[in-house]
Amino acid sequence: MRIKQSRLKIYYVRRAVSKKDSEKNTYIDYLPATLFSGVVWPASGKLQAEIYGQRLASIMNCKINGLYSIQPERNKNNYVFQSGLVLCEGDGVCVYVPPDAQPDYKIVSIKPYDPLYMELEKL
Numbered sequence: 828m829r830i831k832q833s834r835l836k837i838y839y840v841r842r843a844v845s846k847k848d849s850e851k852n853t854y855i856d857y858l859p860a861t862l863f864s865g866v867v868w869p870a871s872g873k874l875q876a877e878i879y880g881q882r883l884a885s886i887m888n889c890k891i892n893g894l895y896s897i898q899p900e901r902n903k904n905n906y907v908f909q910s911g912l913v914l915c916e917g918d919g920v921c922v923y924v925p926p927d928a929q930p931d932y933k934i935v936s937i938k939p940y941d942p943l944y945m946e947l948e949k950l
Contacts, residue, residue: 830892830942835864838889839926840912841919843933857919860926863912865891867922870946885949887922887932892942906937920947 841857848854870879870886879886895908906914916937919930932947 830866830890834866835892836867837862837864838867839863839921839930840914840934841921841926841930842913842915843917843919855917857930860921861912862926863891863908863910865889867947875946882948886935887947887949889920889945889947890942891945895943897939904937906939906943914943914945919950922947 839860839862841860844856844858845853846856867887867889870883870888875886876883891908891912891914893908893910893912895906898905898907900915903915903917908914914934914937916934918934920932920934921928921930922932924931929950931950933950934945935948936946938944938946
């Protein structure tokens, strides 16, 4: 299934990296943004309402076209596209903010369909 070209928009993803501060507390920091084109729309439907409940209002769906491969790394999967884009659960996505700001959504679920399907949650 293809995505209609007129619906594609440019979004930015920022890889999440776990870091430690001077007091040895861990926190999530984000690498510089990488652009991708996709379709983003609000979550809806009975199944997603059952899964997310009251959080449904802060969930968005996203589809990305392109050929990708799945590369396992420790306890998570990286989805590597031929264009060089790498996605993983927990990464930040800039939907309504500029690419140099902190991401406003994070990837909570990636489903390896064709095209790649993701669920994003508002931070």
